[in-house]
Amino acid sequence: MRRGGGAGGSGLAAVSRRSFLLGGLAVGLGASLPTPGAAAVPWGGGDPFTLGIASGDPWPTGVVLWTRLAPEPLATDGRGGMPPRAVPVDWQVAADPAFRKLVRAGTAAAVPERVHALHVEVDGLDPGAEYFYRFRAGPYLSPVGRTRTAPSPLWTPPKARLAVASCANFADGWYTAYRRIAEEDPDLVLFLGDYIYEYAYPAGARVRDVPGPAATTLDTYRLRYSQYKRDPDLRAAHEAAPWMVVLDDHEVQNDWAADVAEDGTPRAAFLARRAAAFEAYYEHMPLRRGSVPHGVGMQLYRRLDWGRLATFHVLDTRQYRSTLTCGKPSCDRVRKDPRRTITGARQERWLLHGLATSPAAWQVLAQQVIFTYFDRAAGPATDFSGGDWNAYVASRDRVIGGMVRGQVRNPVVLTGDAHMHMASDLKTDFLDPGSRTVGSEFVGTSISSDGDGRDHDEGWRKAIAASPHIKFQSSRRGYLRCDLTPAQWRTDLRVLPYVSRRGAPVETAASFAIEDGRPGMHRV
Numbered sequence: 001m002r003r004g005g006g007a008g009g010s011g012l013a014a015v016s017r018r019s020f021l022l023g024g025l026a027v028g029l030g031a032s033l034p035t036p037g038a039a040a041v042p043w044g045g046g047d048p049f050t051l052g053i054a055s056g057d058p059w060p061t062g063v064v065l066w067t068r069l070a071p072e073p074l075a076t077d078g079r080g081g082m083p084p085r086a087v088p089v090d091w092q093v094a095a096d097p098a099f100r101k102l103v104r105a106g107t108a109a110a111v112p113e114r115v116h117a118l119h120v121e122v123d124g125l126d127p128g129a130e131y132f133y134r135f136r137a138g139p140y141l142s143p144v145g146r147t148r149t150a151p152s153p154l155w156t157p158p159k160a161r162l163a164v165a166s167c168a169n170f171a172d173g174w175y176t177a178y179r180r181i182a183e184e185d186p187d188l189v190l191f192l193g194d195y196i197y198e199y200a201y202p203a204g205a206r207v208r209d210v211p212g213p214a215a216t217t218l219d220t221y222r223l224r225y226s227q228y229k230r231d232p233d234l235r236a237a238h239e240a241a242p243w244m245v246v247l248d249d250h251e252v253q254n255d256w257a258a259d260v261a262e263d264g265t266p267r268a269a270f271l272a273r274r275a276a277a278f279e280a281y282y283e284h285m286p287l288r289r290g291s292v293p294h295g296v297g298m299q300l301y302r303r304l305d306w307g308r309l310a311t312f313h314v315l316d317t318r319q320y321r322s323t324l325t326c327g328k329p330s331c332d333r334v335r336k337d338p339r340r341t342i343t344g345a346r347q348e349r350w351l352l353h354g355l356a357t358s359p360a361a362w363q364v365l366a367q368q369v370i371f372t373y374f375d376r377a378a379g380p381a382t383d384f385s386g387g388d389w390n391a392y393v394a395s396r397d398r399v400i401g402g403m404v405r406g407q408v409r410n411p412v413v414l415t416g417d418a419h420m421h422m423a424s425d426l427k428t429d430f431l432d433p434g435s436r437t438v439g440s441e442f443v444g445t446s447i448s449s450d451g452d453g454r455d456h457d458e459g460w461r462k463a464i465a466a467s468p469h470i471k472f473q474s475s476r477r478g479y480l481r482c483d484l485t486p487a488q489w490r491t492d493l494r495v496l497p498y499v500s501r502r503g504a505p506v507e508t509a510a511s512f513a514i515e516d517g518r519p520g521m522h523r524v
């Protein structure tokens with residue numbers, strides 16, 4: 001770890017309950033709660049922090065702290081073994097991991113309607129600062145997490161480190177990549193979708209068993225998050241840094257688009273399922289009040305300023321998109337229909353306005369699906385995805401056009417979904433290598449989805465060889481590590497040799513850099 005003395009829960013387990021109580025009393029909060037062991041635990045007993053803790057969506061003076069009480073995380077009703085009544089939970093924020101310098105503390109109610117999940121929006125913190133946090137419920141202390149506030153909007157931080165992750169099919173492999181992310185000591189983790197997979201898994205068919213039915217209802221979505229969040233490597237990644245999350249398709253159903261299901265489910269029934277999926281997603285993610293599901297919708301596109309170093313435009317390319325199409329030549333007219341949109345008109349206006357007006361050095365689109373022109377067929381044939389930006393050509397043209405017209409400074413697109421690393425420049429005309437380069441895209445590979453993977457895929461390799469704007473591809477598992485300074489963006493494509501066994505080391509498959517004011521990446 002760069003800073004050393006990380007906040008891995010185990011290293012701080014020695015912090016006593018007594019010091020938590022004293023800390024609470026010192027700021028006049030928490031004193032009215034029962035002392036440890038003095039009152040009956042309001043659930044049957046057992047550690048309720050089995051799903052870990054998290055923080056996210058930081059702003060200059062605060063951050064969201066998350067946990068959920070679940071002493072029996074695999075209870076099949078999805079309720080985690082909690083009784084149907086509210087339970088008080090103390091929380092603390094300190095400037096040091098031993099909680100000697102307590103900064104904020106309070107008590108919040110974990111309510112059964114939210115399956116005893118807590119979202120505490122702590123405010124009044126210093127900008128650009130590191131903090132430590134923990135919870136207490138009954139006699140039980142949570143692990144300690146480390147988090148950060150966003151830098152002051154007037155300040156240009158000299159550096160920042162991002163980890164970019166997506167696609168963590170639990171059954172496909174161990175979460176070693178999450179563990180390695182925690183060890184990278186990132187300032188912020190961007191999670192770009194497929195945190196869970198909704199599938200029913202046949203027992204014994206994969207690397208890890210996930211017993212139970214497909215997630216289709218509120219109970220079964222909740223259970224699926226519980227199954228995933230028990231994983232110690234995932235918990236470590238949450239404890240290491242604040243996360244900025246967005247969902248893709250598998251948090252709801254494979255390949256859903258707006259109000260259209262993959263499997264022909266009628267609209268009303270699908271919207272009910274989607275609402276259940278959104279509710280469970282909110283319950284299990286460190287999101288702000290602005291993302292509380294309302295009706296059948298959920299506000300997920302939002303902006304995060306990292307001082308004047310970077311602005312993150314976090315997109316939702318699922319909820320407002322036109323329906324999927326096919327990627328074969330017979331669908332070309334649909335793919336190129338100017339009425340089609342992957343963002344919806346309102347989000348597109350919001351994005352283009354934000355891109356053109358943000359003063360930050362790096363303008364980052366954090367989003368789900370491949371943005372760059374990607375023809376998957378070698379030779380004169382064409383084969384596009386029917387679900388990424390190649391199926392919404394007019395949307396991509398409008399965004400790239402907006403970047404050009406708005407003289408947007410250093411656009412960088414960060415992407416999940418594809419289960420492969422891909423590094424690509426963005427062109428005003430992708431079929432003309434001599435056309436203007438506008439920005440770059442880094443597609444991050446999956447944490448575990450699709451299993452061990454391989455360095456090169458011959459089919460992709462041939463297709464990519466014909467696309468000079470695409471600089472690199474790897475089908476290993478891993479994540480992106482991005483180091484930003486005002487002068488340079490550097491992405492290291494981090495890969496693991498395997499996920500079918502635990503404990504894989506991590507290495508860099510390739511590194512690319514972009515210099516401020518000079519569009520296009522170069523290999524480092």
Ligand SMILES: [Fe+2]
Nearest residue numbers: 167194417449
């Ligand atoms: Fe995925």
